Amino acid sequence: MKQDTHVHTSHSDGQDDLDSMVAAAIADGLESVAITDHACGWVSDNPTRAVFFPDLASYERHLLEIASAKSRYGSAIRLLSGLEIEVNADGSFRLDPGPEEYEKLHGGDLGVDVIVGSIHSESFEEECIHAGISGAEKRGFLIKNICALIMNRRVQVLAHPIQAFHGHFSNNPTAEEIEQIVGAMRRERLAGHTIYLEINGKRFPHYEQWPVNKYEAGEMSPHDINFYRQYRASGGKFILSSDSHDRLARRTVDFSVLEELGLEEVDIQIL
16 A cells, blocks of 8 residues: 555544644555545534534635645655545535635635545435435435546545445445446546546444444455456556544555455556
């Protein structure tokens, strides 16, 4: 693992501050790391909405802190600024007030090097309720949501692509669903927009709000191997990520699926 493209700090839902996470990446021997805190909070158990960047000043402070860290750690590691952004079924970003205002002031630019697009089970459920999607319609709506994320040309990485799927459905993507997702990525690549598929090595614990399936051995399960094989056969490359939420998490990642897929170094993209 030369680069980790998915890391959280205490600016969003991570446990450790930026300096601690960068120091851990250096200690782990990485050549580069992307700090990808969440661009938007979510409804918690309270139920109150977590907000990570409530105003423009808080978001600008975050960007300045990363810029300062780039300068201070530049001789030891290549540091990238980034965001993990949830993408709605219409392709729009979910943003806290801070990045939303920044984006308006800067003509659509969020001021970061890397945007990791994601769909979480909980936020997807929120959108289904908002859009009046029935249980029978959810599966097709999720595929539509994934394809909308892929077609958002500001997104460079599709994060934990199966997480929301298995948060709702016990069976694997069908051949037709795989073709819809992989086909969308192939068409985007041919049109000049390359979006990479994340191999997420995080070991997910059992979350009570996930009714169907949880991984104990990493996001990339052999049960979904056909999906990743078809993506690779289409010419797609992979990104390796830890999805670290604390400075020690990278040391427990599981990338055993790399061997299962028969991936070589040429299949791994460095941003």
